[in-house]
Amino acid sequence: MPGYYPAYLSIKARVVRLAFTLFRFVFFISKKNNTFAPQKCYTPLTQPHKQNMKILHTSDWHLGHSLVGYDRTEEQQKMLDQMVAIVREHRPDIFLLAGDVYHTSQPATAVQRMFNQTIVRLHDAHPGMTVIVTAGNHDSGSRHEIFRTPWEYLNVRMVGTFDRNNPERHIIEIAGIGYVIAVPYTNERYLQEGLLQHLIDKAGEMNTDNLPVVLTAHTSVSGADFTGHENATEKTIGGIDAVDIKEIGTGYDYLALGHIHRPQFVHTGRHNARYSGSPLPVSFDECYGHTVSLVEIDRHGGTPSVETIAIDNPRPMTTLPLEGVASWEEAKKMLMDFPDDLPDYIRLNIDGEGVIPVQAKQEAMQITQNKQCRFCLLNVVKRKTERNTARQVTIQEFRQMDPIEVAEMFAKDTDEAFDGQMREMMKEVIKSLDETEL
């Protein structure tokens, strides 16, 4: 190549230079392939240390919930900001939201945007994390899955409906970390007996490395403390028939439950099944601490360790008096004395035996007009009557009941007389309805 080398370099110098370049090239290749690196020979004393599975377990966000007409977006946004901060600090492998993302099946677009932005922020806070969101009984299962595919690009799994044709789809494998069997809220008719056990067993077969196996479900478990849930009985809580924990099966290391808003362990004898509870109260009766659960599991068969992290609620729900009931006059005084700068939602528990003026609610509104608090309702507490001891039925039982029987139960519950004449009339009505249907 004429002119490539300066004319003043002798042939010897050129050869030396070429040799040097060649040497550098060989050295580079050898480093890359590590052929000249000393072979390390050692025998590990123990199995290579596997990372613990770390889960942030939460449920029942009820986004879009408003309290007697008061919009709660501000509190909900602050709660979501705390979720992002917790992920940034604790860096869990899995973020698990076990149902009831929204309060209604068709949430407002602004609410959906708030949720979507939060999921992206959670991902950005810790991109290596798998986010699993199942649908609860308040959510629309099918709407929940609309953007299932694009969400997967951000390592987010949206599980809305139970796939009866391919139940194994509910086993989510997180490489090197473990397995999560993600089951959304499902009408019991669709969940065959033993199906959950089948999925746990299937995950067990796949789990050749002894990694933790987690099951998540949105359901009522009998024996759980359902304080704060309306129309709850031992048999049915929030519209879902309670199941025995044994029916769910065995072989999971942690059962992450959603539906009941009070954080609690469910008795299994192993301290491994838990409701994370809702991060914010949804009703005044949920007067307990609201938290998220940070769960760590070291291996399959290990006992999970659980730490709770409190969620700070900028607008607490406060009932006056704090215990029992007050007369209207006493309650009015409590409302007047309530600090002007506290932003709480207020409910007044009034003794139903005393005199309550017709304009009581307007008066309460007037008292709080120049305060930061939000007056919500007068809760007139009546003495226990027959009504409170009315017969409890499950949804299953209700479906199978005779319409006359239902009417009779309703009459009893509302203190109406239900005599022979009434029964005959009901029969007539039911008969005519049956004929109309034909």
Ligand SMILES: [Mn+2]
């Ligand atoms: Mn709920």
